[in-house]
Structures are given as structure tokens and as C-alpha cells.
Amino acid sequence: MRTTKMLATVAAFAVAGCHLGTSGANLPVANQPGGAHVSLRTSTRAYSGELLAVQDDGVIISSDRIMFAPFSAIVGLTLEKMGGQYQLRTGDVPRGERLAQFRAVSRFPQGLTPNIQSVLLAQKSQTEIAVIP
Amino acid sequence: MRVLTGLSTLAKERDMAITRKIVLATMKLVLATAVTAGGIGCIVQNAYIRPLDPKNPPVEVKSPVKAHLVDGSTVLYPNGVRLENNVLVTPGIRYQLGSSTSVGSGRIPIDSVVGMEAFDTEVNTAGTVIMSLSVGALATVAAAGLAVAIFGSCPTFYADSAGTQVLQAEGFSYSIAPLFEKRDVDRLHLTPTADGRVILYVRNEALETHYINHLELIEVAHEPGETALPDQQRQPIIVSGISAPARVRDRVGRDLAEIVRAPDGVLFSSYPETVRSVSTADLDDYIDITMAAPTGADSVAVLLDMRNSLLNTVLLYDHMLGAPGIRSIDWVNRDLDHIGNAIEMGQWYNSRMGMRISVLDGGKYRQVARISDSGPIAFRDNAIVVPAIRSAGDSVRIRLSFIADNWRIDAIRTATVLRRPGPARIVSVTRVKMTDPAQNGPALAALRDADESYLITSPGQSFSVEFDVGQAAPGTRTYMLASQGYYTEWVRGTWIKNASGKAFTPSDASLVEAIRDWRGKQPDMENQFYSTRISTR
Incomplete structure (x- = not known):
């Protein structure tokens, strides 16, 4: 019976004395104001920084500059300590719930309003967001 | 006839469904009790949308919450937050836009909040194959484009x-x-x-x-x-x-x-x-x-x-x-x-x-x-x-x-x-095709039996199921889909x-309204x- 098997499995894990999986309270983004730490690669180089916002066509990150990486340029993206579902590979363009999932762990899930964008750019002495080719 | x-x-x-749920709830209670008592020390867990306490209005969220404000500020509530008369009344830690220095949040009207996320944990006793919301978006935001739907x-x-x-x-x-x-x-x-x-x-x-x-x-x-x-x-x-x-x-x-x-x-x-x-x-x-x-x-x-x-x-x-x-x-x-x-x-x-x-x-x-x-x-x-x-x-x-x-x-x-x-001939699901092929096997296992194992999907997700029904003369077979969940x-x-x-309140007055x-x-x-x-x- 599946129920019995399930309980047995839970009990077996119990004896092993471990926690499997992620606790919500331990997610990095739950304990600090910033977005998740992102590492991404394009065909020519790698970038890392804070995930600021997620748009329909790409992500905005804060590294040495404020940069926009279109999904079409990304060959690999991971969010640190967020689990396997927060990864993108070549050609991945998240939509619907998956897109919302990425947004929810960014600094600004609501997107960059003009005010937010101007403050962030001023901090980096930029006049516009750099686009990763 | x-x-x-x-x-x-x-x-x-x-x-039968209610009985099964009672059994499952009892198992969860037993498991929770055992964990609390130290009887067992290992559980399978996932981050998820947290529940709230229904018996203690005003609403109290006990898990960590992050609120995003209209002005770009972010407020952390490490121990949860309470909502009273459309105001977040729990003292939080506020980070102004562009600042890494925190200040006290004070009381925040809900009108100032464009989105909130709650971070919690559940015991995964049901063998869930897809945790579609690993971080629960409690009220994530019109900007996501979903709120109008x-x-x-x-x-x-x-x-x-x-x-x-x-x-x-x-x-x-x-x-x-x-x-x-x-x-x-x-x-x-x-x-x-x-x-x-x-x-x-x-x-x-x-x-x-x-x-x-x-x-x-x-x-x-x-x-x-x-x-x-x-x-x-x-x-x-x-x-x-x-x-x-x-x-x-x-x-x-x-x-x-x-x-x-x-x-x-x-x-x-x-x-x-x-x-x-x-x-x-x-x-x-x-x-x-x-x-x-x-x-x-x-x-x-x-x-x-x-x-x-x-x-x-x-x-x-x-x-x-x-x-x-x-x-x-x-x-x-x-x-x-x-x-x-x-x-x-x-x-x-x-x-x-x-x-x-x-x-x-x-x-x-x-x-x-x-x-x-x-x-x-x-x-x-x-x-x-x-x-x-x-x-x-x-x-x-x-x-x-x-x-x-x-x-x-x-x-x-x-x-x-x-x-x-x-x-009637019952035809079980033969194949499931998920967006991620690695999930095909677990998804098939979740769908084949009416048990405690569920395939969980979130908005925008889709998948296909195939049933091998074989050949029959035209017009001699009708198929009905049985779905449970x-x-x-x-x-x-x-x-x-x-x-x-x-x-x-379930009442005729509510219905008339x-x-x-x-x-x-x-x-x-x-x-x-x-x-x-x-x-x-």
C-alpha cells in the first residue's frame, strides 16, 4: 500500500537524521532585501551579481554595472542556493508561472519603475542600462 | 430493463475521499508530533506558500515575509507580519531604495505595498513530484501581468x-x-x-x-x-x-x-x-x-x-x-x-x-x-x-x-x-510528457493511481498524457476521461x-447577494x- 510505503520512507529518512530540501526561512532571499545572487554566461563571457528584475525578454542584474541580459543571449543562468528550478539553459525563455517564480526572487518583482531605475543608474554612474550582447 | x-x-x-484525507491528516499529525518530540530527526521538506492562523484575526503571517513598496523600498519581516485594517502593523526592517542600511519600518498601509512574498516550509509527505511554487508569491504583483487574469x-x-x-x-x-x-x-x-x-x-x-x-x-x-x-x-x-x-x-x-x-x-x-x-x-x-x-x-x-x-x-x-x-x-x-x-x-x-x-x-x-x-x-x-x-x-x-x-x-x-x-475497459496513463523530460517518470507515477501522490501544476504549465487504447472499428468505442484532484x-x-x-458564510442570503x-x-x-x-x- 502506497501509504505504508510512504510512511516507511519518511521513517527511514528520520532514522538517517537529516533534512532534505529547502526551508523557506533559509532561502537567502528571505533574509536580505536584495534579490538572489545570479551567475550567468553568454557565448562570450560570464557575469555575476544581484538579480534586480526579470522582464519578459530577459533579466536585469547589478554587477559592476546595471546590465540587461536578454534570454536569447544567455547560455546558462543559475541562482545561488535557490535550487535546480532556478536555472536557465540555452534557448530557455521562461513564461507564465516560471517567469513569476524568477521575478519573486528578484530585488524588484514589480519591475524597475523610472524612479527606481534612475536611482540605481545614478549609484553606478550610468545613464542607461548596459545591454549584454 | x-x-x-x-x-x-x-x-x-x-x-472514501474524506476517509483518505482523514488518514493522511492523521499521518501528518503523527509525523509532526514525532518531529516535535524529537522522535525522528529527518524530514523531506520544501519551501512553499505558508498557511495563516484562521483563529486569530487580525491575520498573522508567522513565516518570514518580504514586502516590496511602491517607492522601491524593501521591508523584511523575519518573524512574520500582522495585518490590521489594511495596515501592516508588525515592526519590520526597511531598506530604502539604493541603501544597504536598514531602518525601522513603522506601520505600512497595504496601499503602499506592490507585492509580498512569504517564505515557509512544508513536510513533503505526499511524494510531490513538482513543487510548482518553491517560493510562494502571496500577492505578487500586478506587474507580473497575472493579476488581471x-x-x-x-x-x-x-x-x-x-x-x-x-x-x-x-x-x-x-x-x-x-x-x-x-x-x-x-x-x-x-x-x-x-x-x-x-x-x-x-x-x-x-x-x-x-x-x-x-x-x-x-x-x-x-x-x-x-x-x-x-x-x-x-x-x-x-x-x-x-x-x-x-x-x-x-x-x-x-x-x-x-x-x-x-x-x-x-x-x-x-x-x-x-x-x-x-x-x-x-x-x-x-x-x-x-x-x-x-x-x-x-x-x-x-x-x-x-x-x-x-x-x-x-x-x-x-x-x-x-x-x-x-x-x-x-x-x-x-x-x-x-x-x-x-x-x-x-x-x-x-x-x-x-x-x-x-x-x-x-x-x-x-x-x-x-x-x-x-x-x-x-x-x-x-x-x-x-x-x-x-x-x-x-x-x-x-x-x-x-x-x-x-x-x-x-x-x-x-x-x-x-x-x-x-x-468498461479502464486504460491507465501510458506516458506523460512534461516540459522537463526528467519529470516524465515521476509524473506518470503520480497520475496512475488515486493515492496520496499528486502532480502539481501552476499557472501556465501544461503537459501531455498518452493512453495506448489500440485499434477498434470506427464508431464502436467512446472514451471518457476520469480525472481526480x-x-x-x-x-x-x-x-x-x-x-x-x-x-x-454559506447561506441563501450570500447566494442572493x-x-x-x-x-x-x-x-x-x-x-x-x-x-x-x-x-x-
């Missing part, structure tokens, strides 16, 4: 027809909490592929999390020219001798013959005056059907092709979930997870919603069957089997009663020749913002509802 009618099978299925209610099933996916069914409508998990049976209108497969595309097009427990096909063998349909107990029945009723009129005496003659997209809806005049003393509309009494048969069938109107959706969205606002999370996740509350809610809902079928017997209509609401998206074919009790003029007179404007009916026909098929609605930011704070509300918003809502499906991938 004699065809028995009644609700025993449905009741049995419901009882109102398309709702349960998974939708499509089949390929000449390169186009055609809607076939919607599963377990209005099963809005675990205790309301139910099994639906829908007739499919499709032809297997040349190599003997039935392929269905399952979509989550709503702002809901779907918990799909079980899918299987029921194959009904019959002669060419016969029609196989689910009856009111969702059991297959084969009918022939189909014709239009001799007479079909609604409560105000309108002749509906042309409207319900055939499934042609011309739909019955309740007469406006009938809807306008509802009160707690009289909520109903009805349709009276007269058919010629058959010779030598003690049962006849009324064939209905219909779907719900959006009245039910107004009731669910605006009154059950919307009006209480953020407290509706408590209501769904906690209140309805208690047997007593669920039974009270279920009894009220079943006594009012759906459709009741009566037969004129000795000058009075006697209820002989009831069918549940089936959802506002897909039309459903039903064969309602009723005793052929003769009335004046050698006729059988049947009444369909329902809450005014709860149904859109495309066709009403009658059948005088009925037979039960032999033992439940779903939970996502609480929209607009609901929280516009909430009256009034908790939903919902009907009046529905009358006011019907045209706009219908336009918006059917144009705001969330695109799937």
Missing part, C-alpha cells in the same frame, strides 16, 4: 484535431480545497491516432495551483449508431432512440425548443426577470420537459449538453475568496481543511448549486437525481436517467431545477432506449486591496473571462 438511479456511488466516492477553475483537457488543440473537458471543477477532492468523468469527442493512442494535453490556464491525483480513460464499447454518455452517477450508459422533447419550456413559459434543439452554440440562459426576482425564499429557475412515455421501458434519459455560467465564479472569486481578502487564505488552507467546516460548506453547496432533476409523480414533482456543477469552460454531455412515470397524455414530465442563471444549456434531448455497457486559487492582489473583510452581483457584471465579466486565459508552455 431497469436502470437504477440515485447517488450512492457518488456518496461512496466522497466518503480571471480565467479560472480547474485543469483543462485538449485533444488534437487536424493540428488544432480542441477543448474536451475541465476536471474537478469547484474542488477548491483538499477535502473537496473529487472524481469527474467527462465524455471525450475524439478519435485515437492511427497507431492506437489517445493523446490529451492538460493545461493550467488559471491563477490556481492544480493538484492532479489520477487520470484514466474509460473505454465503452457499443454498436455504431449508439451513444455512450456518463449518467448522473458518472457511470457509463449507452442510449439510442434520441429525439427532441415534445415540449420544453422554462419557468416563465418560454418555448425553448429552438434554443436547445441541438448543440449549435445557441444557449439557454435564465430569463432576466427570473434572475432579477430571486430572493432567499425563491432562488430557483426551472425547465419543464415533456416527452412521450416509452412502451415497455421503465426508465428514460434526458440528455443535457451544458456548462455553468459564471455565476459560480462570481460566488467563488468575489464572495468566498475576494470579499475576505487576505483572510481567504486562512479560509481555504485552514478552515476548509477541517472536516466540520468542509461538511457544512459541502452540504450547503450541494443543496443549492448543481441541478436537481424531478419527475412528475402523482401530481407532484419528486426529485430523482442531482448533478453537480461542471464548470464554466467546457460543455459536458450528461445522460440523466429517470424513472418513466406516466402522466396525463401518456407522457413523462421532467423538471430541471437550478439556481437562476447557473447554467448555459446548448441542447436538451431525450432517449427512450437505454442499456448498461459490459464491464482539487485545486487552490491564488489570492489576487486586487482581492486583498479591495476586500471588504467580510468572511463568507452573489446573484445580484452577477447580474450587474455579467457582460463585462463574460468578455473578460473568456479572453484572459494564461498562456501555457
Whole structure:
């Protein structure tokens, strides 16, 4: 019976004395104001920084500059300590719930309003967001 | 032949579902107790949308919460937050835009908040194969583009027809909490592929999390020219001798013959005056059907092709979930997870919603069957089997009663020749194809049995299921989809913002309020509802 098997499995894990999986309270983004730490690669180089916002066509990150990486340029993206579902590979363009999932762990899930964008750019002495080719 | 009618099978299925949930809840309690007592030290866990305490208004979120403010600030509530009169009153840690230095948050009006996330943990006892929301977005934000969508209610099933996916069914409508998990049976209108497969595309097009427990096909063998349909107990029945009723009129005496003659997209809806005049003393509309009494048969069938109107959706969205606002999370996740509350809610809902079928017997209509609401998206074919009790003029007179404007009916026909098929062949899911092929195996395992293992999908997700049905002569097989599960609605930011704070009470007064509300918003809502499906991938 599946129920019995399930309980047995839970009990077996119990004896092993471990926690499997992620606790919500331990997610990095739950304990600090910033977005998740992102590492991404394009065909020519790698970038890392804070995930600021997620748009329909790409992500905005804060590294040495404020940069926009279109999904079409990304060959690999991971969010640190967020689990396997927060990864993108070549050609991945998240939509619907998956897109919302990425947004929810960014600094600004609501997107960059003009005010937010101007403050962030001023901090980096930029006049516009750099686009990763 | 004699065809028995009644609700025993449905009741049995419901009882079994409740029993299973009680067992599961007990297991979770045992597990939680053991963990608390230190008896065991290891659990499988996931981050998820946290529950709230329903007995302690104002609402209190005990897990960590992050709030995003209109001005770009971010506020952390490491120990949760409390909402009082639309104000977040718990002291939080506020980070101004562009600053890494924190200050006290003070009290924050909910109007200043564009989105909030709650971070929590659950014990994964159910062997969930997909945790669709690893971080729960409590009220994530209009900017996500989702808050405008109102398309709702349960998974939708499509089949390929000449390169186009055609809607076939919607599963377990209005099963809005675990205790309301139910099994639906829908007739499919499709032809297997040349190599003997039935392929269905399952979509989550709503702002809901779907918990799909079980899918299987029921194959009904019959002669060419016969029609196989689910009856009111969702059991297959084969009918022939189909014709239009001799007479079909609604409560105000309108002749509906042309409207319900055939499934042609011309739909019955309740007469406006009938809807306008509802009160707690009289909520109903009805349709009276007269058919010629058959010779030598003690049962006849009324064939209905219909779907719900959006009245039910107004009731669910605006009154059950919307009006209480953020407290509706408590209501769904906690209140309805208690047997007593669920039974009270279920009894009220079943006594009012759906459709009741009566037969004129000795000058009075006697209820002989009831069918549940089936959802506002897909039309459903039903064969309602009723005793052929003769009335004046050698006729059988049947009444369909329902809450005014709860149904859109495309066709009403009658059948005088009925037979039960032999033992139906059950075809289990053979293959599941997820977006991530690595999930195909676990997803298949989750769907093959009605157990504690669920395939969970979130808005925008879709997958396909395949059934190897083999070859059969044309016109000799009808397939019905059995689907079992439940779903939970996502609480929209607009609901929280516009909430009256009034908790939903299952009562006729609430229903009258919902009907009046529905009358006011019907045209706009219908336009918006059917144009705001969330695109799937």
C-alpha cells in the first residue's frame, strides 16, 4: 500500500537524521532585501551579481554595472542556493508561472519603475542600462 | 430493463475521499508530533506558500515575509507580519531604495505595498513530484501581468484535431480545497491516432495551483449508431432512440425548443426577470420537459449538453475568496481543511448549486437525481436517467431545477432506449510528457493511481498524457476521461486591496447577494473571462 510505503520512507529518512530540501526561512532571499545572487554566461563571457528584475525578454542584474541580459543571449543562468528550478539553459525563455517564480526572487518583482531605475543608474554612474550582447 | 438511479456511488466516492484525507491528516499529525518530540530527526521538506492562523484575526503571517513598496523600498519581516485594517502593523526592517542600511519600518498601509512574498516550509509527505511554487508569491504583483487574469477553475483537457488543440473537458471543477477532492468523468469527442493512442494535453490556464491525483480513460464499447454518455452517477450508459422533447419550456413559459434543439452554440440562459426576482425564499429557475412515455421501458434519459455560467465564479472569486481578502487564505488552507467546516460548506453547496432533476409523480414533482456543477469552460454531455412515470397524455414530465442563471444549456434531448455497457475497459496513463523530460517518470507515477501522490501544476504549465487504447472499428468505442484532484486559487492582489473583510458564510442570503452581483457584471465579466486565459508552455 502506497501509504505504508510512504510512511516507511519518511521513517527511514528520520532514522538517517537529516533534512532534505529547502526551508523557506533559509532561502537567502528571505533574509536580505536584495534579490538572489545570479551567475550567468553568454557565448562570450560570464557575469555575476544581484538579480534586480526579470522582464519578459530577459533579466536585469547589478554587477559592476546595471546590465540587461536578454534570454536569447544567455547560455546558462543559475541562482545561488535557490535550487535546480532556478536555472536557465540555452534557448530557455521562461513564461507564465516560471517567469513569476524568477521575478519573486528578484530585488524588484514589480519591475524597475523610472524612479527606481534612475536611482540605481545614478549609484553606478550610468545613464542607461548596459545591454549584454 | 431497469436502470437504477440515485447517488450512492457518488456518496461512496466522497466518503472514501474524506476517509483518505482523514488518514493522511492523521499521518501528518503523527509525523509532526514525532518531529516535535524529537522522535525522528529527518524530514523531506520544501519551501512553499505558508498557511495563516484562521483563529486569530487580525491575520498573522508567522513565516518570514518580504514586502516590496511602491517607492522601491524593501521591508523584511523575519518573524512574520500582522495585518490590521489594511495596515501592516508588525515592526519590520526597511531598506530604502539604493541603501544597504536598514531602518525601522513603522506601520505600512497595504496601499503602499506592490507585492509580498512569504517564505515557509512544508513536510513533503505526499511524494510531490513538482513543487510548482518553491517560493510562494502571496500577492505578487500586478506587474507580473497575472493579476488581471480571471480565467479560472480547474485543469483543462485538449485533444488534437487536424493540428488544432480542441477543448474536451475541465476536471474537478469547484474542488477548491483538499477535502473537496473529487472524481469527474467527462465524455471525450475524439478519435485515437492511427497507431492506437489517445493523446490529451492538460493545461493550467488559471491563477490556481492544480493538484492532479489520477487520470484514466474509460473505454465503452457499443454498436455504431449508439451513444455512450456518463449518467448522473458518472457511470457509463449507452442510449439510442434520441429525439427532441415534445415540449420544453422554462419557468416563465418560454418555448425553448429552438434554443436547445441541438448543440449549435445557441444557449439557454435564465430569463432576466427570473434572475432579477430571486430572493432567499425563491432562488430557483426551472425547465419543464415533456416527452412521450416509452412502451415497455421503465426508465428514460434526458440528455443535457451544458456548462455553468459564471455565476459560480462570481460566488467563488468575489464572495468566498475576494470579499475576505487576505483572510481567504486562512479560509481555504485552514478552515476548509477541517472536516466540520468542509461538511457544512459541502452540504450547503450541494443543496443549492448543481441541478436537481424531478419527475412528475402523482401530481407532484419528486426529485430523482442531482448533478453537480461542471464548470464554466467546457460543455459536458450528461445522460440523466429517470424513472418513466406516466402522466396525463401518456407522457413523462421532467423538471430541471437550478439556481437562476447557473447554467448555459446548448441542447436538451431525450432517449427512450437505454442499456448498461459490459464491464468498461479502464486504460491507465501510458506516458506523460512534461516540459522537463526528467519529470516524465515521476509524473506518470503520480497520475496512475488515486493515492496520496499528486502532480502539481501552476499557472501556465501544461503537459501531455498518452493512453495506448489500440485499434477498434470506427464508431464502436467512446472514451471518457476520469480525472481526480482539487485545486487552490491564488489570492489576487486586487482581492486583498479591495476586500471588504467580510468572511463568507454559506447561506441563501450570500447566494442572493452573489446573484445580484452577477447580474450587474455579467457582460463585462463574460468578455473578460473568456479572453484572459494564461498562456501555457
